[in-house]
Amino acid sequence: MFDILRELTELDGVSGDEKAVSDYIISKIEGFCEYKTDPLGNIIAFKKGRNRSVKKLLVDAHTDEVGLIITSVTADGFLKFSAVGGIDTSVLMFRRVRIGKINGVISGKPVHLLSGDEKKKLPKADSLYIDIGASSREEALGLVRPGDRAVITGGYTEMGGRIKAKAIDDRAGCAILISLIRSESEYDFYASFTVQEEVGLRGAKAAAFTVAPDSAIALEATTAADIAGAAESQKVCRLGDGPAVSFMDRATVYDRAYYSAALESGIKCQPKAAVAGGNNSGSLHLSRGGVRTLAISVPCRYIHSPSCVADREDIENAAKLAAYMINGICSGNIK
């Protein structure tokens, strides 16, 4: 699973441009399930288990990641961009980016030329430009076009029992879902690898309509704030304490019975102790006439940055908890 996670994080899939990620996923699930792709680029798969399920269950992970989109090119050959999804300006400054095969950096005023006040405050994001080393608009337009996506690069590295990489949100969910599909399953279930989560939970809306499930599980990554200086009450969830299970966020009030069943599973997990953020559950639970929904999230520090940090054991436990909930819901043991 971790080899697959590494390879997934090394692929670029900014929202609306997820094809490289989707193609990779198909190469890994081919032969282990039936699947099709839909008009938006979602992969919808059916995993046949040993037994028929009493509930139609959809397990979802999103393929896209936050990044940048090129909007125009200046006369000097610098690229203007907009953020795709939520990215803090501090994470943009002086970063290496990749636009397909083209390398670039986000250039700005060096620290020596900043006034005292400028040194303390972040610049406005719209004052930053990508520098691909082109010296004119014509030269730049020969290499990139408005609408191309850029990712802030960040290599996959192990830090003790932790993993540092870009796009752990939500390649961790994708890696878990791939491993569930590649394993034997006790019960039938549906899986969706969905596009455009970071721009408004859009792919999951279409996928949920197509599958028309009774129940759904979103496999996600969520903010861990267990960093130096954070108050205990503000940590949301902690690395190493198992996957976070949500009761409520800004997009969803979760199914209480599923939430309780997850916490009582005996598998190491923790409640997501804040009403903040949102994920594909927001689309899944409102699909058609309503869907009972659970979110299982890998705690992730510095989410939406090129250096996300997550715990290996948390990812393993998220996979175990997902398998446990699939069996429980599909067998009817979890009511």
Next chain:
Amino acid sequence: MDIKEILFELSRRDALGSINDAAVYAGELLSRFAEIKKLGNMSVAAAFNGKSDYTLLFDAHIDQIGMIVTDVDSEGFLTVANSGGIDIRSLPARAVTVHGKEKIPAVFCATPPHLSAGETEYSDISKIKLDTGLGEKAAEIVSVGDYVTFSAEPAELTGDTVTGRSFDDRAGAACLIELAGRFSGKDLPCNVIILLSDAEELGMRGAVTAAFELSPDEAVAVDVSFGDGPGISDEECGNLGGGAMIGISPVLDRAMSDKLINTAEENGIMYQTEVMGGRTGTNADVIAVSRGGVKTCTVSVPLRNMHTETEVLRLCDLESVCDLLEKYALSGGLADV
């Protein structure tokens, strides 16, 4: 090795405080062309003897900016202080290398939105903790006083534009190593010493002692200077691709500036002038007042994003610097003036 390879290999290695991988490597490259003299600190020098006693010194600094660990806490978070100027606004979520008992990766903490009340003020590097991911085991590997460096690998952008860390001043060092190759076996009209000096970013200390030790008659500090880019006015920078930046300043020798300009003009070498109102912020400032005084000038490579790990320069500017200094040395500098 072409100059890009030299630059990239120097960029990949670090030199800061007690870490001297880049200096050792640079010394190995220089030793192919001349005998190496190691100076009191980690500075290295290569001397080429000429026909006269007049000695021309070309200096570039081999050290780089970085950080030093000031605290290791029980959860594996480090506090650091900066060694040299660093834009702390760009540190959150940046991956760096901690040079402890072994080299380990670490990431600067980024405060999630729900914890930052309004606009964050970035005024104190000690408030941005460094996450090793190691918990209490961090203390077994990392100690107070260990160094932290940026970690970006060098890479090519479009055409001859390249990016990487520590181009300040591996750009200058790469030029001088290239020049050592050009001087090797040549009849030179005067002695030429190539100096790769230590501790420039901590107040030009390596150049202070090395200039005393080497006692040159004339010196050029080869460093980087501000290149054009977004948000920088034309008046405060040179142009990438515009050639070697020749310094003119009250603290520099005007006859040297003029001869460097004439040398560029006569040989069709791309150059631009960099006029400064006083001190230059380079080793030229201290070499000029070494012993009884040394005629000194600056020749600089235009560089974007100085003191970041995404510094950007054009290789054609390195070629201009090499061509200019080669012709200048072959003309004997100011020996006959």
